Amino acid sequence: MATLDQKITRKERERQEREEKILELARTMLREVGYLGLSMDRIAAEMEYSKGTIYQHFCNKEEIILALANEALEKRLEMFEAAATWSGAETSRDRMAAIGAAAEEFVERYPQHFSVEQIVRSSSIWEKTSEERRQFMQVCEGRCMAIVSGVVREALAQGDLELPAGRSVEDLVFGLWSLNFGAYTIITSSEALEEIGIADPIAALRQSQNFMLDGYRWRPLSSEHDFNETFDQVKREVFGNG
Amino acid sequence: MATLDQKITRKERERQEREEKILELARTMLREVGYLGLSMDRIAAEMEYSKGTIYQHFCNKEEIILALANEALEKRLEMFEAAATWSGAETSRDRMAAIGAAAEEFVERYPQHFSVEQIVRSSSIWEKTSEERRQFMQVCEGRCMAIVSGVVREALAQGDLELPAGRSVEDLVFGLWSLNFGAYTIITSSEALEEIGIADPIAALRQSQNFMLDGYRWRPLSSEHDFNETFDQVKREVFGNG
Amino acid sequence: MATLDQKITRKERERQEREEKILELARTMLREVGYLGLSMDRIAAEMEYSKGTIYQHFCNKEEIILALANEALEKRLEMFEAAATWSGAETSRDRMAAIGAAAEEFVERYPQHFSVEQIVRSSSIWEKTSEERRQFMQVCEGRCMAIVSGVVREALAQGDLELPAGRSVEDLVFGLWSLNFGAYTIITSSEALEEIGIADPIAALRQSQNFMLDGYRWRPLSSEHDFNETFDQVKREVFGNG
Amino acid sequence: MATLDQKITRKERERQEREEKILELARTMLREVGYLGLSMDRIAAEMEYSKGTIYQHFCNKEEIILALANEALEKRLEMFEAAATWSGAETSRDRMAAIGAAAEEFVERYPQHFSVEQIVRSSSIWEKTSEERRQFMQVCEGRCMAIVSGVVREALAQGDLELPAGRSVEDLVFGLWSLNFGAYTIITSSEALEEIGIADPIAALRQSQNFMLDGYRWRPLSSEHDFNETFDQVKREVFGNG
DNA sequence: AATGAATGAGCGTTCATTCAT
DNA sequence: GATGAATGAACGCTCATTCAT
Secondary structure, rough: OOOHHHHHHHHHHHHHHHHHHHHHHHHHHHHHHHHHOOOOOHHHHHHOOOOOEEEEEEEOOOHHHHHHHHHHHHHHHHHHHHHHHHOOOOHHHHHHHHHHHHHHHHHHHHHHHHHHHHHHHHOOOHHOOHHHHHHHHHHHHHHHHHHHHHHHHHHHHHOOOOOOOOOHHHHHHHHHHHHHHHOOOOOOOOOOOOOOOOOOOOHHHHHHHHHHHHHOOOOOOOOOOOHHHHHHHHHHHHHOOO | OOOHHHHHHHHHHHHHHHOOOOOHHHHHHHHHHHHHOOHHHHHHHHHEEEEEHHHHHOOOHHHHHHHHHHHHHHHHHHHHHHHHHOOOOOOOOOOOOHHHHHHHHHHHHHHHHHHHHHHHOOOOOOOOHHHHHHHHHHHHHHHHHHHHHHHHHHHHHOOOOOOOOOOOHHHHHHHHHHHHHHHHHHHHHHHHHHHHHHOOHHHHHHHHHHHHHHOOOOOOOOOOOOHHHHHHHHHOOOOOOO | OOEEEEEEHHHHHHHHHHHHHHHHHHHHHHHHHHHHHOOOOHHHHHHOOHHHHHHHHHHHHHHHHHHHHHHHHHHHHHHHHHHHHHOOOOHHHHHHHHHHHHHHHHHOOOOHHHHHHHHHOOOOHHOHHHHHHHHHHHHHHHHHHHHHHHHHHHHHHOOOOOOOOOEEEOHHHHHHHHHHHHHHHHEEEEOOOOHOOOOOHHHHHHHHHHHHHOOOOOOOOOOOOOOOHHHHHHHHHOOOOO | HHHHHHHHHHHHHHHHHHHHHHHHHHHHHHHHHHHHHOOHHHEEEEEEEEHHHHHHHHHHHHHHHHHHHHHHHHHHHHHHHHOOOOOOOOHHHHHHHHHHHHHHHHHHHHHHHHHHHHHHHHOOOHHOOHHHHHHHHHHHHHHHHHHHHHHHHHHHHHOOOOOOOOOOOHHHHHHHHHHHHHHHHHHHOOOOOHHHHHOHHHHHHHHHHHHHHHHHHOOOOOOOOHHHHHHHHHHHHOOOOO
């Protein structure tokens, strides 16, 4: 019985390993040759498996992209959650900075994941899976925003922050989101930023974020606290990136 | 001689008109059916010219995209320049706001152009023209930045703004650029932002920009001046969008 | 020994049940999705058995079709035999009408079976099994004809019918066969016969058959006897279709 | 100008010749390997043209079948019309026999055309073009029937024929249609009819037709006139098959 | 005996590109 | 200079069949 169980387990394990391998390959290819360059033929050729086998795992090219996007989403969520519950945060703004650090870490550690998100966003992959797309994208965006919004609301509750008239919590989050998404997109897709004077875009991004929140008067202001240090601390303590 | 010249001129004019028509068609198709849907066959079918003729103008499908991106760049530059030299600006920060308004107007007025920029940025179109790409992208980014940088430098010169230690003019510009590019990308590619709480993303973007510059202590602060009004004024006076 | 026998019997019974189940499924699928839609994968997916197991029963996709055709043949033969030995027949022509009723009943009761016959007839399934085909098809046609021929010969023997010069028993049978096969094919494959004026094709078929036999001077003529009533009677009494 | 015209004419002629060649090939392949065996790859391989070229003529595999079916329909209609207007017909039943001869000639002269009709009828080709199918099939059947119905109505008008109670003109036509379609199908798809006793199926079909019409009391009866001779005469005089 | 992972040839179709006219 | 027929590699996908377990 044990043998049988083991057998099943091994087969299943092999299956999952194969699936992971397909996704890994797809992720890399997506990064290297883009959505257009990603083809089932190429994936099959690059693996030691045949086309048919790939199709036994994913019945669509789109399903692969979908799976990839799901992975990316889950990874990011996981990291955001870890950051949002960081025990070292003394203020609500610390917590916000921690999430910023998580976003930074995410792109650095999993650049392919970020790539996938951009492709999913820009491509017309979804024409077929249109209905699912709307749901998936929205869930993705919604859950990510919920974490950030939670921290903002906490700040409001604690009196660290007041919103200007007519602005909602989500508007603030949208600002941070745009800034981060835009920055990483430019960093990822622009070669030679240095040559146009941007030596350290990550530092510039941190600065911009801090100043934006200063503008909102989220206390403590960046003039009162070194959030740069907070970023580094989070990356060290939460993500072991020292 | 005059006749000959005229003839050449007419031919040349016809040639340029044809070229413009091809690009116009390609632009529309790109927006409607995406990069994947854009095909030389389809372009030819939709025109009164044949495929061969189109190839006489653009020896590549990629060349067409390149030309489209060029157009977009030129259009944006033109608008940025108009904004940067707006006579109604009383302060350096007014001028900065004017450029923000130009960016807003650009996306609203020429959504296809913005589309093209995103495609160019995300696609692996460039494999063949990789060398040209680096140059082109850099020129694109460089010229746009130069205008914005100019305004920042003016602010520094006039004492309206001091940069924090370690930050360059380009870092500030990068922040604005990221924020804007990110915001418009999200707006363009997310369906149903409203459902996740972002009712007026453009307003949120303006706010974020203003607060970011407030963070930099660029005077007058947004608490001292209604830049929202400046945005509207520029769109009215410079771009006739009232 | 008895135990062993029983075991073998049970196994064999299970095997046959499985085989029957495969065929049942295939028959239904053939009708629903056509020959093109019939696939080993789909059959396996729809059953609780795997592809490999199915291949243990039928080493070919074609073999399944062959088996299906065999079933159809057997079913029809069975019904023809029942009709040919109908105790209610008073004349040889009654007996002939009874077979006509059987053919009618067959198509009505087992439309899938008729479907299979047509597919087998039209498809080039047989390339591989070509040798078997010739045998099988001939056996099929031969045995069916034998029954009908038997009735014709009986009529000749009893003096109800004389054949015109140069015509054989088989020629008469061929006429009936053609008429029936053609009619059911048209009925099955034509949508909206009614719109082209054929409101009741079954009645038209009965009429045509009767008149053809009248032409042969097979007594009693349809003017002397209501064969329509005979048809209904057979369907009621022999096939319980009332 | 003449040169230009000629050029266009030649190109167009070449195009049509190519198209005809594709259809000819497809027709033969359809007959030899059936609908399933017909593939764009095979057509392309068998011609000296590439797959792309084939697709420039027919944008679908189905379009080819459709074109083939159209050809068959037109050919048959043409032959039916020629038969229906045969000047040698002395009676309405002569005219009917002439159409029978046309049907015979059609299958003999263009067996592939008849093949196409059967395939179109039996296959699930039409799943995609389902809407068009209904129309096309109906037009096909309708136009063919109209000619035959016309002759029947003429017979009624001239008093050569009375219909039994409850039977329509179309019912009679349906009988003839079924008989012919069925007979040719069996002849085409059954190997070795002779071995099961049907030495001359064409003769048997003629006989069956004649007797069916005799049953309807369509005068002159086949006992009063040698319609076999009429058949041969039509094939000779109208179709030059002597 | 039963399984289902793996195969790989084949399918219909698209499309950038070339080149004879 | 303009044309569009011709190409052929590539695509996403299917499926009958095999075979190690």
